[in-house]
Amino acid sequence: MPAKTNLIMTNDIHVTAREIDFVTRFERNWQHLRDILGIMRPIKKQPGAVLKSKYAEGTLQSGKVGEGEEIPYSKFVVKEKDYAEMTIEKYAKAVSIEAIKDHGYENAVQMTDDEFLFQLQTDVTGRFYDYLKTGTLTSTETTFQMALAMAKGRVENKFKQMHRNVTGVVGFVNILDVYEYLGAAEITIQNQFGFQYMKDFMGFNTIFLLSDSEIPRGTVIATPVENIVLYYVDPNESDFARAGLVYTVSGETNLIGFHTQGNYHTAVSEAFAIMGLTLFAEYIDAIAVITIDETPTLGTLTVNSVAGTESGDTKITVNPAKENAGNVYKYKVATDAVTVGYGQNLRNWSTWDGKADITATTGQKITVVECDGTYKALNAGSASVTAKS
Template sequence: MGKYKLDLQLFAAPDGTTGQGNLEVKAREIDFVTSFGKNIQALLDVLGIARMIRKENGSALKTKEVAGELKSGDIGEGEEIPYSQYKVTEKVFDTIKIEKHRKGVSLEAIAEKGYDVAVNDTDEEFKSDLQNKVSDKFYKQLKAGSLTGSETTWQMAIAMSIGKVKDKFKKMKRTATGVAVWVNTLDVYKYLGAADITLQTAFGFEYMKNFLGADVVFISSEIPEGVVIATPLNNIVAYYVDPGDSEFVKAGLSYTTDPTTGFIGFHAQGTYERAISDMFAIMGLRLFCEYLDAIAYTSVGSRDTQTLGELHLTAVEGTNAGDTAITMDEQLMSMKNAFKYKINASAATTVTYGMDVKNWSKWDGVSEITAAKGSHVTIVECDRNYKAVRSGDVVSAAKE
C-alpha cells in the first residue's frame, strides 16, 4: 500500500476566519462601550440634557457673559423707542480633545487569578476611572463659579444659591428649567442625622431629586465641607469628540463604539511581544457650564472657608534670554477675574483664599515672564477686588 503525505495546511482555517477568540474580544468591546454609554446617558437624563453636542477634536470651549438691561417701555406718543442692548462676551475657557488611555493585564495575572477576575474586573475599574476623568473636570469648573457668597447656615446657603442662579438667569432674560445643587456628603448626613435617605447613581454621581428646594442635589466628597454649589440645569451642556471618526479608521485605528451614543471608543488586543492583554480607550467628553457667573459658590459661615483653587502651570524656555514661557493646563478664569504674579528666588509664595494681591505684577496669561532660572513664579487668579481665588507655582525655565 502506498504512503501518502498528509498536508496539514488543508485543515488550517482560512486567513481572516473569525474564531471564537475574536468573537469574545468583540463582545467584550461592545459590552464596555455600551455600558459606558448607558451610564452617561443616565446622567444626561437627570440633568435634562437631550443630546450631547459633537465637537471637532481640539475645539475651544467658551464661557459666556451677558451684559445689558431692558429699557423702559414708558414712551410718550411719537417719541423714539430706545433699544434694549445686550452684549454677549465670550472667553476661551478650555479645549476639548481626544484623550488616550491604556490598560494591560499580563499572561501571569490571568493564569493566577483567572480571566474573569484579571480582565473583567479590571475593565470595570478602568471604566470607573474614565468616568472620573469627566467628572473631575466638571467639578473644577463648578468650583470656578464666580457668583460667590456666604450664609450663616447650610440650609440658607442652599436656598440662597438656588435663588441667586434663578435671579441671574432672569437678569439674562433666560428662564431656568430647574436647578442642580452640589453639596458635601458629610454635610448632608449632619443635616439629616439618623434619617434614612435613598441615593441614586448615574455615571458615578450620587444624587437625590426634589430635595430642599432643588430639582436635583448631587452629593460628593469632591465638594468641600461647608460649601454649596448651584447652577441652572440649562446652564449645563455636554460635548463630545467622535471616537469613531473615519479619519482614525483610515489610519488603521479602528475602535468599537456604541452606535446609540458613540461617546467612547474601545479596543482590546493581545500583545504577543509582552504576553499582555492590552485594552485601549479614547474619548473626548465634557460636561460644561456655559456661564461661569451663573454658578453660585456659597460658603457656610466665614467666607474665608472657601477653598483656594489650583492653577496647573508648566514652564518652558522663553524666546529671549532671561524669559520663561508659562502655560496653564486648564484655564479656570472667570471673565471678570485677572492674573497676578510674584517671583521668589527660593520658594513658592504662600497664598490663601481672599488674599489681597493688588500690588503683585499683572499677567495677561500669555506673555513670557522675566525671571531668573530656578526661581519660583507664583501666579494668582484674583477677582475684581484683587482677592485670590486660585493659585499655582512653577519654577522658571528662563532661557540662558
Template sequence: MKRKNIDLQLFAAPDNMTGTEQIMVRAREIDFVTSFGKNLQSLLDVMGITRMIRKENGSLLKTKKAKGVLQSGNVGEGEEIPLSQYEVSEEILDTIKIEKYRKAVSLEAIAEYGYEAAVQMTDDEFKSDLISLVTDKFYAQLKKGSLSGHEPTWQMAVAMAIGKVKDKFKKMKRTATGIAVWVNTLDVYKYVGAADITLQTAFGMEYVKGFLGADVVFISSEIPENVVIATPLNNLIAYYVDPADSEFIKAGLSYTTDSETGFVGFHIQGNYERAISDMFAIMGLRLFCEYLDGIAYISVGGADTQTLGSLTANTAKGESEGTNAVTLDSTLLGIGNSYKVKVNSAATPVTYGMDVKNWTKWDGKSEITVTTGNHITIVECDRNFKAVASVDVVAK
C-alpha cells in the same frame, strides 16, 4: 493499493477567519462601550441634556458672561422707551480633543484569578478611571462659578445659591428650566441626621431629586465642606469628539463604539512581547456650563461660628533691594483658596471671614516689596475673599 496524497491545507481554517477568540474579544469591547454609554446617558437624562453636541478634535471650549441692566419701564405717554442693552462676552476655558488611554491585564493575573475575574476587575477599574476624568474636569469648572457669596448657615447657603442663579437667568432674559445643586457629602448627613435619604447613582455621581428646594441635588466629596454650588439645568451642555472618526480607521486604528451614543472607543489586543492583554480607549468628552456667571458658589460660616486658622512663615532679605523672600511652611487649607498680603508699619488685625478682596494678590513665592522693620500680613482667603487663616512677619 496506491495511496493518494491529500493536501491538508485544503482543510485548514481560512486566513482572517473570525473564531471563538475574536468573538469573545469583540463581545468584551461591545460590553465596555455600551455600559459606559448607558451610564453617561443616565446622567445626561438627570441633567436634562437631551443630546451631546459633536465637536471637531481640538475645538476651543468657551464660557460666556452676560452683562447688562434692565432699564425702567415707567415711561410716559409718547416718551421714548429706554433701551436695555446686554452684551455677552466669551472666554476660552479649555480645548476638547481626543485623549488616549491604555491599561493591561497580565498573564499572571489571568492565571491567578481566571480570565473572567481578571478581565472584569480590570475593565471595571479602567471604566471607573475614565468616568473620573470626565467628572473631575466638570467639578473644576463648577468651582470657578462667579456668582459668589458668603452665608452664615448651610441651609441659607443652599437657598441663596438657588436664588442667585434664578435671578441671574432672569436678568439674562432666560428662564431656568430647573436647578441643580452640588453639596458635600458630610454636609448633607449633618443636615439630615438620622433621617433616611435614598440616593441614586449615574456616571459616578450620587444624586437625589426634589431635595432642599432644588430639582436635583448631587452629593459628592469633590465639593468642599461648607460650600454649595448651583446652576440652572439649561446651563449644562455636553460635548464629544467622535471616536469612530473615519480618518482614524483609514490609519488602521479601528475602535469599537456604541452606535447609539459613540462616547468612547475601545479596543483589545494581545501583547505577546509582554504577555499581557492590552486595552486601549479614546474619548473626548466634556460636561460643561455655558455661562460661568450662571454658576453660584456660596461658602458657609462667619466670624462668630469659626476660628481663624494659623499659617507659619519665614522671611529673609530678597535678591532685589527693598524686598523680602517669604517662605510658607504650611499649604493652602482649601480648594480654590488663594493668598493676599498687606504691608504696614504694624501688624494688620485679621478675623475669620474678614473681606480681603482689596489686599494685594500674592502667588506664595514672589518676593514682596517692603521696608525693613515693617510688617507683612499674609492671609489665606477663600474664593469669596474671606479670610480663613493668617500670619504676620516682620521684614528683614
C-alpha cells in the same frame, strides 16, 4: 487540514464582546447621568473646536424720562472667554499573562476593565466639578439650608435677567454636609453607576453628593439644567479608521472608542480607549458658588470723601474694590456713621454705582456698604463728608 483564512475564532468573538460590553456600559452610565441632569442630546464637536464660557453684562439706564425726551438705550452684551479645546484623549492599560494565571480572567481582566471605565468617567466629571467651582455668583451664608436656598434663588434670578427659562436646578454638595444637616432623619439617597444623588430635595431637581476631593465641605454649588451641555468628539471618525485605528463604539452618539488586543511580544492583554468628552456649564455667571460660614464677620471698607464736581456734592472712593461683579454698593448719609451687621438687608438704602458723585453736606457721615445681589451686607466703611462749597 488547517482552518480557512479569515475564519472567526472563539477568541475573536470574546474580544469583540468585551469591547461592545465596555462601550455599552460607558454610554449607559452617561445616558443615566444625562437623564438625572436633564441634559438634552449631546452636541458633537470637531477636534480643535474651542469651548467658550459666557457671561452677560450691561447697565440698565434710568427709566425716568421726561415727556418728549429721547429714551436712552440700555446696552447689554454677552462676552466669551475660552475655556478648553476639544481634543481626543488616549488611554491604555495592560494585564500580563502571569496576572491572568495567578488571579484568573475575571479578576485580572474584567475587574480592571470595570475600574478603567470608572476612572475614565471620573476624569470627565472631576473636570466638570473643578469648572463649577469657578462660578461667579458667589456669596456667604450662615447655614447649609440657607446656602441651598440662596444658590437656587440666585441662579433662577440670573436666568430671568437673561430672559431664559429654568425648568430645574441641579445642586452639588459635600455628602458630609448633607448628613450633618439631616442628622438621623430618613432620606432616600440613590446610588447608581457611580453617582450618589437625591431627587426633589428642597426645591432642587437633583442634588449630587460628592466627596471632599470633588467639592470641599461648606460649599454649595448650583446651576440651571439648561446651563449644562455635554460636548463630544466622535472617536469613530473616518480619518481615524483610515489611519488604521479602528475602535468599537456604541449607540447614535459615540462617546468613547475601545479596542482590545493580545500583544504576543510581551504576553499581555492590552486595552485602549479614546474619547473627547467635556461636561460644561455654558454661562459661568449662572453658576452659584455659596460658602457656608457659621460665624461670618463684616468686612472693612476704607472710604474716602473729597469735594465733588458740583456744589453740594462729594466724590467717594472705596478700597478694596468689590469682591464680585454681581455685588452692589448701598450708602446712607447721616449725622453719625450707621452701624451695620453682616448679612443685614439694606435693600432700602440708596444705591451707588461706585462712580457718581453723591449729594451730601460737609461734616456729615457717609456709610458705604458692599452687598451681595440680594442686598445682604458683606463689607462696610464710613467717612466724614467733604462736599464742594
